Amino acid sequence: MHDIRAIRETPDAFDAAMARRGIEPVSASLLKRDEARRALITKAENALAERNAASKQVGKAKASGDEAEFERLRALVGEKKDEIAQLEAEAAEADGALRDALMILPNLPLDDVPDGKDEHDNAEASRWGEPPTLDFTPKEHWELGEAMGCMDFETAAKLSGSRFMLLSGALARLHRALAHFMLDTHVDQNGLVEHWTPVLVRDEAMTGTGQLPKFAEDSYRTTNGWWLIPTAEVTLTNMVAGETIDGATLPRRYMAHTQCFRSEAGSAGKDTRGMLRQHQFEKVEMVTISHPDTSGDELERMRRCAEGILEALGLAYRTMTLCTGDMGFGARKTYDLEVWLPGQDAYREISSCSVCGDFQARRMNARFKPEGGGKPEFVHTLNGSGLAVGRCLIAVMENGQRADGSISIPEVLRPYMGGAAVIGSDGTVQR
Numbered sequence: 001m002h003d004i005r006a007i008r009e010t011p012d013a014f015d016a017a018m019a020r021r022g023i024e025p026v027s028a029s030l031l032k033r034d035e036a037r038r039a040l041i042t043k044a045e046n047a048l049a050e051r052n053a054a055s056k057q058v059g060k061a062k063a064s065g066d067e068a069e070f071e072r073l074r075a076l077v078g079e080k081k082d083e084i085a086q087l088e089a090e091a092a093e094a095d096g097a098l099r100d101a102l103m104i105l106p107n108l109p110l111d112d113v114p115d116g117k118d119e120h121d122n123a124e125a126s127r128w129g130e131p132p133t134l135d136f137t138p139k140e141h142w143e144l145g146e147a148m149g150c151m152d153f154e155t156a157a158k159l160s161g162s163r164f165m166l167l168s169g170a171l172a173r174l175h176r177a178l179a180h181f182m183l184d185t186h187v188d189q190n191g192l193v194e195h196w197t198p199v200l201v202r203d204e205a206m207t208g209t210g211q212l213p214k215f216a217e218d219s220y221r222t223t224n225g226w227w228l229i230p231t232a233e234v235t236l237t238n239m240v241a242g243e244t245i246d247g248a249t250l251p252r253r254y255m256a257h258t259q260c261f262r263s264e265a266g267s268a269g270k271d272t273r274g275m276l277r278q279h280q281f282e283k284v285e286m287v288t289i290s291h292p293d294t295s296g297d298e299l300e301r302m303r304r305c306a307e308g309i310l311e312a313l314g315l316a317y318r319t320m321t322l323c324t325g326d327m328g329f330g331a332r333k334t335y336d337l338e339v340w341l342p343g344q345d346a347y348r349e350i351s352s353c354s355v356c357g358d359f360q361a362r363r364m365n366a367r368f369k370p371e372g373g374g375k376p377e378f379v380h381t382l383n384g385s386g387l388a389v390g391r392c393l394i395a396v397m398e399n400g401q402r403a404d405g406s407i408s409i410p411e412v413l414r415p416y417m418g419g420a421a422v423i424g425s426d427g428t429v430q431r
Contacts, residue, residue, distance in 0.1 A: 001103055002102050007030055007031065018108070021325070036094055037097075107356060107357065112333070126319045127316075135403070141394040148171065152166040165278060169427045171423070175282075181416055190308070193254055193255065194256065197236065199235075200228060206219065207363060208237065209233055209237050209364075210329050210359070211227075219263060230261060232257075235256065236254045245369070247369050256285055257389075276391065278390065284385070284387060292377065302386075314399075316399075317340065320335065321333070322336055332357045332359070336351070339392075348391070355381075358378035
């Protein structure tokens, strides 16, 4: 959420930044709401002062025997009480309207974010590895998995409908191995603190990280009001909601492996085959709670944590800096990691790492106490996939495939697979 005081100070700069995200000038309407709200607050404060002054005179009038003045003052106190209540109610309503208007506006992009309308305007930041050269026509992951008998979309559809999948045997173990490898790497090598979090959260948590109110249709809500998390960004970031933490404890680098749930609203017709776009999936999520002065460095660090997983798996990828038109709602800058998929003959997203500045912290009211003393400040928040487990499974399958339909297992995963080096075309593990 944006700071209305900052908008007051530099409305033109705010509108210019919003224009980069395709938003029409909005500062004038926001400041009009703000002016009306502050006017009501001032009126309420003045009425309170008048009531307090009259209250002090009531006793004096009574003591002096001036009954008429006593009754006048007592009536005035009552009138002011009603007036104050009315003004405070109107001010609260105006404050809520202003907050609602601010809550649906996206974050402001950093200056070095490229301008653009969509993914075609993203800029390549770096590239690692070479796509494998295959002397046969590569298959897509779902062709490999179904032929093995380890990937079953038909049964999943019978159980739950479209955009679900059922893994079994060696692929289920490989999926689990990937998650465990990511967790161990982030804990042992990257210094992230592992958490196990709920997957059901309240409205406040979804609002804090920006899923609500604007993107409610993208998530699932239970009949008793809980939301199924779209990512552990929600739970990990909201751990500091409403808190004023010690600045000496920053940065706080968190990580969790969870089930994630997304309605995939608006994705009809996209990636309908296979498990690239599912309603239920697993992800290892990274979140950093940072000092404002170091959040830029933390973004680069988080990016390297994600890139390191792909490099350890030997998967070719490219890192893209998202343009203003392709960034997520809460981001100030985002790197997308795109892994090479031979079956699609294309790079596809497998991780997004974003810095949000104080955008989420304002929504959550998450602050820190500076080490040298002084007024509490809002923390900065960052989030990133480290990685999406299902998409990583797809990449390992497609890049490791052989002409006979078997799959070579990356060396770093073999200890998690009981030493197996290959998954045979029949779904059996082979040492």
